[in-house]
Amino acid sequence: MARDGMFSRWRRTEKFEGMSGLSPSDCHDVHVLAVDDSLVDRKVIERLLKITSCKVTAVDSGRRALQFLGLDEEKSSVGFDGLKVDLIITDYCMPGMTGYELLKKIKGSSTFREVPVVIMSSENVLARIDSCLEEGAEDFIVKPVKLSDVKRLKDYMFGEDLIQGEGQVVNKRKLQEACEISSSPSSSPPSISSLSPLSSQSLSSSPSPRSSSPSSPSSLDSPTRRLKMTNCDT
Amino acid sequence: MEVGQLQRKFVDYTASLFCEGFLDEQFTQLQQLQDESNPDFVVEVVSLFFEDTEKLLNDLTRALDQQSVDFKKVDAHVHQLKGSSSSIGAQRVRNACIAFRNFCEEQNTDACSKCLLQVKQEYSLVKNKLDTLFRLEQQIVEAGGAVPMVG
Numbered sequence: 592m593a594r595d596g597m598f599s600r601w602r603r604t605e606k607f608e609g610m611s612g613l614s615p616s617d618c619h620d621v622h623v624l625a626v627d628d629s630l631v632d633r634k635v636i637e638r639l640l641k642i643t644s645c646k647v648t649a650v651d652s653g654r655r656a657l658q659f660l661g662l663d664e665e666k667s668s669v670g671f672d673g674l675k676v677d678l679i680i681t682d683y684c685m686p687g688m689t690g691y692e693l694l695k696k697i698k699g700s701s702t703f704r705e706v707p708v709v710i711m712s713s714e715n716v717l718a719r720i721d722s723c724l725e726e727g728a729e730d731f732i733v734k735p736v737k738l739s740d741v742k743r744l745k746d747y748m749f750g751e752d753l754i755q756g757e758g759q760v761v762n763k764r765k766l767q768e769a770c771e772i773s774s775s776p777s778s779s780p781p782s783i784s785s786l787s788p789l790s791s792q793s794l795s796s797s798p799s800p801r802s803s804s805p806s807s808p809s810s811l812d813s814p815t816r817r818l819k820m821t822n823c824d825t
Numbered sequence: 826m827e828v829g830q831l832q833r834k835f836v837d838y839t840a841s842l843f844c845e846g847f848l849d850e851q852f853t854q855l856q857q858l859q860d861e862s863n864p865d866f867v868v869e870v871v872s873l874f875f876e877d878t879e880k881l882l883n884d885l886t887r888a889l890d891q892q893s894v895d896f897k898k899v900d901a902h903v904h905q906l907k908g909s910s911s912s913i914g915a916q917r918v919r920n921a922c923i924a925f926r927n928f929c930e931e932q933n934t935d936a937c938s939k940c941l942l943q944v945k946q947e948y949s950l951v952k953n954k955l956d957t958l959f960r961l962e963q964q965i966v967e968a969g970g971a972v973p974m975v976g
Contacts, residue, residue: 629905630873631877632908632909634870635912638858638866713908734912735854735912737854738858
């Protein structure tokens with residue numbers, strides 16, 4: 592098959608037989624690392640993620656999360672380098688290491704700083720939300736987490752821009768960045784260079800509205816907005 | 826009791842729990858996460874909640890019993906309980922925790938002790954209600970019926 596090269600990236604190749612008619616929510620292997628010290632919340636978030644077709648690893652502390660990612664200074668990663676994490680969702684209030692501290696560690700790592708981190712908290716404190724976003728968090732969810740929260744997250748991060756037939760997990764943000772460097776194929780990462788023309792076409796429409804959009808300065812200043820807009824300057 | 830009657834009883838009972846504020850829409854969320862592949866999800870989560878709460882209530886009792894009360898610790902426990910009760914939709918327990926936390930902030934031992942009593946009461950109530958609900962579910966299933974989706 593012409594796509595053999597792509598298949599070597601996949602752990603679950605059986606999903607890619609008969610790819611026609613597969614919906615994005617069924618076929619991609621989004622791996623989420625969920626971090627929460629509450630057993631009840633871990634069980635719920637795990638189920639919420641699984642029901643939206645995500646693969647989940649749930650850990651009970653920031654320390655364990657770092658160990659899993661191989662970022663813990665004390666314990667070296669035991670052959671986890673192949674395990675891709677597409678999203679990290681963490682509780683804010685945890686004993687030992689808070690979600691905020693975990694966020695900083697992740698954003699400070701060259702390997703994982705591109706992985707979107709979402710913070711969950713039962714406390715809807717603006718200052719807290721702001722500091723998390725400033726530190727690079729993708730989103731902030733107020734607990735209790737609902738199915739609609741998880742669906743929304745998954746959709747805007749891994750949703751509509753999925754390449755049909757490739758079945759590859761592509762982070763929408765990265766896709767937007769890639770469309771800007773697609774003019775210089777040598778510099779684009781391998782995963783993006785295999786984009787079918789159709790999909791890059793669907794994206795090329797997005798930069799133009801942005802460049803002419805009358806977005807207010809304050810929205811441009813917001814960290815999440817910056818994240819999405821930086822690479823779309825034409 | 827035949828299946829139809831049991832199902833009606835179940836529906837009415839569930840509705841009353843929402844009406845009386847014992848449960849809120851987060852409980853409905855949990856019910857929606859249950860399906861044939863995970864038929865016991867709600868019972869499992871609620872059981873975890875019961876275990877977790879019982880431990881927390883013991884810890885709280887001990888903490889408030891100390892000569893010198895560590896309010897930070899007490900608050901941490903209440904925060905945890907508030908979180909888990911909120912996650913399963915145990916509204917009245919959650920609300921009791923909110924009041925409790927205010928008194929922790931004030932470092933008012935007496936008021937905290939009263940709050941703890943209140944939380945224990947609310948927990949006991951909701952536990953009984955949920956146990957009854959799950960028993961009803963079981964009876965329906967044993968009678969060969971399907972558990973109605975409520976809410």
